[in-house]
Amino acid sequence: xxxxxxxxxxxxxxxxxxxxxxxxxxxxxxxxxxxxxxxxxxxxxxxxxxxxxxxxxxxxxxxxxxxxxxxxxxxxxxxxxxxxxxxxxxxxxxxxxxxxxxxxxxxxxxxxxxxxxxxxxxxxxxxxxxxxxxxxxxxxxxxxxxxxxxxxxxxxxxxxxxxxxxxxxxxxxx
Amino acid sequence: xxxxxxxxxxxxxxxxxxxxxxxxxxxxxxxxxxxxxxxxxxxxxxxxxxxxxxxxxxxxxxxxxxxxxxxxxxxxxxxxxxxxxxxxxxxxxxxxxxxxxxxxxxxxxxxxxxxxxxxxxxxxxxxxxxxxxxxxxxxxxxxxxxxxxxxxxxxxxxxxxxxxxxxxxxxxxx
Numbered sequence: 001x002x003x004x005x006x007x008x009x010x011x012x013x014x015x016x017x018x019x020x021x022x023x024x025x026x027x028x029x030x031x032x033x034x035x036x037x038x039x040x041x042x043x044x045x046x047x048x049x050x051x052x053x054x055x056x057x058x059x060x061x062x063x064x065x066x067x068x069x070x071x072x073x074x075x076x077x078x079x080x081x082x083x084x085x086x087x088x089x090x091x092x093x094x095x096x097x098x099x100x101x102x103x104x105x106x107x108x109x110x111x112x113x114x115x116x117x118x119x120x121x122x123x124x125x126x127x128x129x130x131x132x133x134x135x136x137x138x139x140x141x142x143x144x145x146x147x148x149x150x151x152x153x154x155x156x157x158x159x160x161x162x163x164x165x166x167x168x169x170x171x172x173x174x
Numbered sequence: 175x176x177x178x179x180x181x182x183x184x185x186x187x188x189x190x191x192x193x194x195x196x197x198x199x200x201x202x203x204x205x206x207x208x209x210x211x212x213x214x215x216x217x218x219x220x221x222x223x224x225x226x227x228x229x230x231x232x233x234x235x236x237x238x239x240x241x242x243x244x245x246x247x248x249x250x251x252x253x254x255x256x257x258x259x260x261x262x263x264x265x266x267x268x269x270x271x272x273x274x275x276x277x278x279x280x281x282x283x284x285x286x287x288x289x290x291x292x293x294x295x296x297x298x299x300x301x302x303x304x305x306x307x308x309x310x311x312x313x314x315x316x317x318x319x320x321x322x323x324x325x326x327x328x329x330x331x332x333x334x335x336x337x338x339x340x341x342x343x344x345x346x347x348x
Contacts, residue, residue: 018192018193018224018226019192019193019196019200019226022193022197023196023197023200026193026197026334026335027201027204027335029335030201030334030335030336030338030339048224050192050222050224050225050226051224051225052192052193052224052226160200160204161200161201161203161204162204164204165204
């Protein structure tokens with residue numbers, strides 16, 4: 001699998017789930033992709049729930065959805081912050097409208113809920129936000145990974161191997 | 175790449191480098207492998223430098239080198255502890271003598287030094303232990319990943335994509 005030259009964007013904010021941010025980022029780089037991270041400003045350093053650091057490469061406002069093939073939304077508490085930025089929701093909607101692959105894990109679904117793109121979709125997430133996902137119109141299932149069109153979702157860190165396998169399969173099938 | 179049914183063993187101790195333990199573990203699981211972790215006792219919980227937890231599945235004394243195709247040694251400060259356990263060094267030597275693949279990253283080289291298996295080998299590591307690696311008889315180079323026979327080595331977390339790509343290539347070439 002060689003995805004050299006294809007690009008992914010990850011969102012980031014404080015208290016991201018350390019492995020849910022880093023495993024997908026490193027994994028797509030291993031597959032040859034360029035992965036960039038958008039936060040509140042270029043160079044800003046965020047820390048995961050456990051304290052693993054990660055830097056933003058560009059600001060939410062600088063990120064252009066047309067530049068990317070994949071959007072990654074990490075879990076942890078970061079999604080509670082991310083959903084408050086209009087630019088985050090605009091990028092999410094634009095990439096969804098273009099049929100770009102969107103990966104969400106754990107609490108990441110909060111961002112997709114606020115972007116208004118889950119109605120009628122089959123998804124999973126941490127059970128903690130199942131009710132929010134259902135209230136947003138999604139069909140929620142308790143599986144390690146769920147693929148519905150361009151949306152790939154997983155529940156929690158131990159699902160990361162299944163999550164990335166499915167995300168890469170979906171990407172290479174295009 | 176499907177390595178279903180093949181097995182890897184990772185060592186663990188406190189203050190492991192969080193991503194250097196977890197990325198290889200999840201990545202080999204994504205490739206279909208079973209990955210088990212040996213610590214001081216089955217069920218014992220360790221915490222990485224940043225606090226990400228990880229559990230031991232079995233004790234160093236319970237781990238049988240014949241059961242595994244790959245040995246993973248994470249970095250961080252854990253190797254300073256790991257090298258003090260005779261069973262850790264015995265497993266490392268036995269797997270090396272059998273030509274099994276051994277992956278070492280960052281400070282992991284301390285374990286291989288104490289196992290006495292680096293003389294004449296070409297390796298990398300964190301620059302912090304370069305002198306220890308050279309004094310153990312290795313040729314040290316500053317590259318993201320170095321493969322010398324069954325030994326695969328890397329320097330630090332950002333090298334993880336290159337490290338696992340090389341480790342999996344080496345494994346599937348057999």
